[in-house]
Amino acid sequence: QQQVKQSPQSLIVQKGGISIINCAYENTAFDYFPWYQQFPGKGPALLIAIRPDVSEKKEGRFTISFNKSAKQFSLHIMDSQPGDSATYFCAASRGTGRRALTFGSGTRLQVQP
Amino acid sequence: DTAVSQTPKYLVTQMGNDKSIKCEQNLGHDTMYWYKQDSKKFLKIMFSYNNKELIINETVPNRFSPKSPDKAHLNLHINSLELGDSAVYFCASSPEGSPPHEQFFGPGTRLTVL
Numbered sequence: 001q002q003q004v005k006q007s008p009q010s011l012i013v014q015k016g017g018i019s020i021i022n023c024a025y026e027n028t029a030f031d032y033f034p035w036y037q038q039f040p041g042k043g044p045a046l047l048i049a050i051r052p053d054v055s056e057k058k059e060g061r062f063t064i065s066f067n068k069s070a071k072q073f074s075l076h077i078m079d080s081q082p083g084d085s086a087t088y089f090c091a092a093s094r095g096t097g098r099r100a101l102t103f104g105s106g107t108r109l110q111v112q113p
Numbered sequence: 114d115t116a117v118s119q120t121p122k123y124l125v126t127q128m129g130n131d132k133s134i135k136c137e138q139n140l141g142h143d144t145m146y147w148y149k150q151d152s153k154k155f156l157k158i159m160f161s162y163n164n165k166e167l168i169i170n171e172t173v174p175n176r177f178s179p180k181s182p183d184k185a186h187l188n189l190h191i192n193s194l195e196l197g198d199s200a201v202y203f204c205a206s207s208p209e210g211s212p213p214h215e216q217f218f219g220p221g222t223r224l225t226v227l
Contacts, residue, residue, distance in 0.1 A: 032213035043117075043203050043218030044156070051213075087154055099213055100146060100158040100169050108154075 003027050004092050006104025013111050019077040021107045023090035026071065030092035032099065035064065035075050038087045038106075047088070048075070080111045116140070117219035119204050125225045126194055134189045134222045136204030143209035144168070145187040146216065147179060150201040162187050163209065191224075199226045 006023045013019045025033075034049035050057045050064040050073065057064045063076040077084055088107045093099035117138045126132050138145065146169075147159040160179040161169035167179065176192045187204060204219040 034213075034215075041220075043205070043220050045218065046215040049213070049215075089156060093213065099144075099207065099216075100161050100171075101148075101156075101216060102158070103156040106154045106156075 003030075003102050004090060004104040006090050006107060008107060009105070010108045011110070013077075013080045013109065015080065015082060015111055015113050017080050017111075019075075019080045019084070019109055019111070021075045021088055021090070021109070022072065023074065023104050024070075024072045025092050027092070027094065027102075028071070029094045030102075032093045033064070033066065033073050034091050034093075034101070035062075036089045036091060036101075036103075038089065040086075044089060077109075080109075082111045082113050085109055085111050117204055117206055117217050119202075119219040119222050121222060122220065123223050123225075125227065127227055128194055128196060130194050131190070131192045132194060132224070133191070134202055134204075134224070136187045136189070136219060138185055138204075138206040138217070138219075140206055140217060141208075142206035142217070143184060144207050145181065145184075146205040146207075147187065147189050148203045148205060148218075150203060150221070152200070156203070160187075160189075194224075194226045196226050199224055 035047045036044035037047045038044040061078045066073045090104040091101040144163045146161045162181045165181045201221045205216045207214045207216045
C-alpha cells in the first residue's frame with residue numbers, strides 16, 4: 001500500500017517555465033511534509049517542508065501548496081533552470097522524535113535550456 | 114567536513130555472500146536510518162536507530178541486520194545475498210525531538226548482486 005502517491009513520474013519543462021509536482025497522502029496522522037531533491041549519484045537533500053497547519057510555504061523559487069481537506073500537496077518551481085534538473089521526492093512523516101520518512105515514487109524533472 | 118558518510122560506495126558481490134555497509138555521522142544526531150532505493154528510484158525505510166536502540170524495523174527479511182556500536186555509527190549487515198537485494202542503500206541521520214528535523218542522507222552504497 002503506497003501511502004504517498006506522486007505524479008507525474010517525469011516532467012520536461014523549458015527554462016523559465018513553472019514545474020509542478022503533485023502528491024497525495026492517505027494517512028491523516030502525517031504531520032510533516034518535506035520535499036527532497038536528488039541529483040544523480042547523490043543522496044536526497046531537503047529542499048523545503050511544510051506542516052499541515054499552513055496552506056503555503058515559499059522559499060525562493062520553490063513553493064509548497066498544501067490542501068489538508070483534499071490530503072494533497074504540491075511543489076511549484078518558478079522560473080525553472082537547467083540546474084533544477086533532478087529527481088524530486090515528496091515525503092511524509094508522523095509522530096515526535098524519530099521520524100522515518102514515507103516517500104513518494106519520485107518525479108524526474110528535466111529543464112531544457 | 115560534517116556529514117553522513119558511507120563505505121563502500123560500490124559493492125559488487127556474488128549471490129549467497131555476506132556483506133556489510135558502514136555508516137558514520139559526525140553531526141551529533143541521535144537518530145540514524147537505513148533506506149533502500151530500488152531500480153525504479155523508490156525510497157523505502159528499512160530501519161531506524163535512536164541512541165543505539167532499534168526504533169523502526171520495517172518488513173525487511175531477517176537476512177538484514179543493523180548494528181549500532183555507538184550513536185554515531187549504524188552499520189548494515191546482509192547475509193546470504195540475493196539478486197533482489199541489488200539496490201542503492203542510503204544511511205541518514207536526524208536530531209532528536211520536535212519540531213520535525215531535516216534528515217541528512219549519505220551518498221549511498223550501490224550494491225550489485227550477481
